[in-house]
Amino acid sequence: MNAFQIFGLDPTPWLDQETLRERYLQLSSQLHPDAATSDDPNSFTQLQTAYQLLCTDRLRVRLFLEILGEAELPTVGAVPSHLADFFMKTGGLIAAADRLLKQRAEAESFLEKASLQAEALEKSDALQNLLTEFLSTRTQLQGTLQTASPKDVDLLKTIIIELSYLDRWIEQVQEKMFLLVD
């Protein structure tokens, strides 16, 4: 059974998250090992994997294309040109944050730590701004996905690639923001 089937849904590139979540909660309460109605010990873990897949836009679209029988699924290659600016910004900021974290780990005196604190706050703010940009770009992409025709395979492929980059950058930026908080 594929993820759509586990949830009793027709394969579509876009899914309403609220409906999906309602269904997930309902199935979870039936299939969890503590619930008396479950018999197959694997059904709960399969449900979890399926939910993760359907929740994540790029994974769901990829599965949709697979089911369509699309032979050539996109591999993440070069950064799409209109995201190149993001790519440079992310790389630069993350390298700077790493340098700062290393310095902070080695800092011994109060003064040294304090003077690094100013920079840490500055970097955190810059990362926060970048994150906000990423999130709004992702929301836009999700909008495109929602209105895209399931037959427009090329568009769906582009969306997968762009979301792959965005998801990864969001994760990287969040990780650095976490480490910068002292």
Add this chain to the structure above:
Amino acid sequence: MTTEPIIGIDLGTTNSLVGVMDAGFSVLIPDANGQRLLPSVVAWPKGGSKTLVGAEARRVRAQTPERVLSSVKRFMGRRYSDLSVAEKKQDYQLVADEKGMVAMRVGELTFSPQQVAAFVLQELKGRAEHYLEREVHRAVITVPAYFNDAQRQATKEAGELAGLEVLRILSEPTAAALAYGLDRQETHTKIAVYDLGGGTFDLSILELNEGVFQVLATSGDTFLGGDDIDLALYDFLWGQLPVEQQLEAGPSVRIRLKEEAESAKIRLSTYDEVICEIPFLIGSYHFRVVLSRSGLEELARPLIERTRRHCLRALQDAGLKQEDLNQVILVGGQTRMPLVRALVKEWFKREPHVGLDPDEAVAKGAVMQAGILSGAIVDMVLLDVTPLSLGIETFGGLMNVIIPRNSTIPTKAGEMFTNAVDDQRSMKICVLQGERELAKDNWMLGELDLEFQPGPRSSARVGVQFELDVNGILHVLVRDTATGQEKQVEMRSVVDVTDEKVEQMVSESVDHALEDMQERRWIETEQKAKRLAELTRKALQQTGAELEKAIRLNVEQALSHLGQKMQHKNLGELKQAMQDLDQASKPLAEHLMNQAVEASLQRKGLL
């Protein structure tokens, strides 16, 4: 009731509790004196063969501190070599057992943390049996959400040693959420549980729905709690002793000061100012110090600030913002501190919910989970997560994540392995838990040996399945796809010998080149001193006239003193001068920090 009851236990760093479902209610069981909290302390007084547990054990601490074990939860499932210098400084003796795990020595006897915890669990079990008038064999035990596999395993083992089948290892904040939300019948309610106990901190974010409570994300620090605040206050009180009294003070003096520190901390949650008074502390010396709440807060703030990043991470991982939360719940004795409440309010931009008893909520939740398992509570399941990512070490020493943190448990994931060269017979896999990029920075769970059928390169196929069960404990299944053979494998624990090796290497190099070493140390220190001086000058310029004259004078004096010491090759004196400058520039550092925060607020247009 015909079925055998299941008890719920909160095994805390400082205190433990037990309870049971009774007529549909979760009831916590008191001892003969009406006390529900059992101090998690075990003692073996000198001369006596008796083991003391709880308040009795704590009472003898001042006489024989080295025979009284407390806060052992900190050492559950941990390697001796992983302990920090501060952690090794206990009133009792810590040693490494033959596997390199932490153990405690009391006289001739050696105990593992599990064994010590088992005494506490046994006491609780007895209490429940007395109350129920029947034997008890099954339990739910809570652990900090951020406990790793080894710490969870150790807790389970402690239960088994106490004669209990541990049906579930339950996360403490999840238990608290159950105690908070079970009767509310709310739906799509998102809450954060901020749990700061005696030795650990957890922040969990949950969504409460009718019939399903789901943990969305959790983060924490298993080595941060109220104990650390006690210790900071104790250090401060110790510093108030005149030097001649410090020299005369024995272990029992330290214990009495520690107890005073703890009690003063608690009193300062209610009063703005308290007097710490211990008559005849040392001979005829009376100890007396007036403490203010703001003084305590100054000591505690840096510790509590360390919880902020975990709040941020859990929110990030749950994909939520502060304003998406419907409630922030405080649990754990340390959340009684007004400073904790104020900071939580600031970070989450809302007044936290303080309606739960911070000491009892977790135990109540454990009892409710026991009720779910026994069938006393129906139509309710808890979906919990694994707090740490699980992965394996790849070629090149990196960690390859197989099950990401905050995955709902139970969960499974598989990896396929093959032979890299012709006729390779076996392969070693190192299993890790943690969030760091480099394998060596994560917690090593153990090693697995995979066996291959002989054949040309890339012909063997061995699948490894990692399963995190509903307790967050790992099981590994190995399947040879060629032969179809499957087996459950035990991981070898990895004994850490590197520390010893490093020490040996260092001592050898000292023997060979003592002078070389001294020269190098001087150069290193001198470089550090130069950097510090440079930094101080820059900071003085930056702050200009805003700084108080006296402070500026102080810093300048220490700076010129350091300059003088750099002329003479005396390592000790140079280090002292650096320390002095560091101390003198503390107000300067604070000033810089404030400037930085202001600048950040201005950038955001908030000022």
